[in-house]
Amino acid sequence: MAAYAAHGLHDPNALRIVESGVRMQGWHALALLGTALWTPRGGRLAHAAAVAFAIGTLLFCGSVYSLGLAGVSLGPLAPAGGITLMLAWLLLAASGLRAR
Numbered sequence: 298m299a300a301y302a303a304h305g306l307h308d309p310n311a312l313r314i315v316e317s318g319v320r321m322q323g324w325h326a327l328a329l330l331g332t333a334l335w336t337p338r339g340g341r342l343a344h345a346a347a348v349a350f351a352i353g354t355l356l357f358c359g360s361v362y363s364l365g366l367a368g369v370s371l372g373p374l375a376p377a378g379g380i381t382l383m384l385a386w387l388l389l390a391a392s393g394l395r396a397r
Contacts, residue, residue: 298322298362306365325350325382332389339392346388352356353381393395 357378360371
């Protein structure tokens with residue numbers, strides 16, 4: 298997506314929107330990887346965090362890409378994805394506190 302944005306998008310506003318989605322997707326992909334490594338020790342809370350990271354990233358970044366690439370707003374999906382990502386971080390933190 299980053300390569301397409303850099304070479305295929307000529308509208309600066311669309312490029313800015315898609316770059317934002319790429320950045321969020323990248324950070325949360327790393328968070329999902331870290332959560333997967335933590336899950337054997339973090340238990341059900343860590344597993345729930347991983348699910349929330351995957352769903353939140355799909356909803357948030359998918360709606361950002363939809364807006365940037367096609368100009369189509371998916372309404373409340375971006376805020377729902379953002380809230381889901383925040384929930385994922387809270388679940389991950391709770392799994393860390395519980396594992397102590």
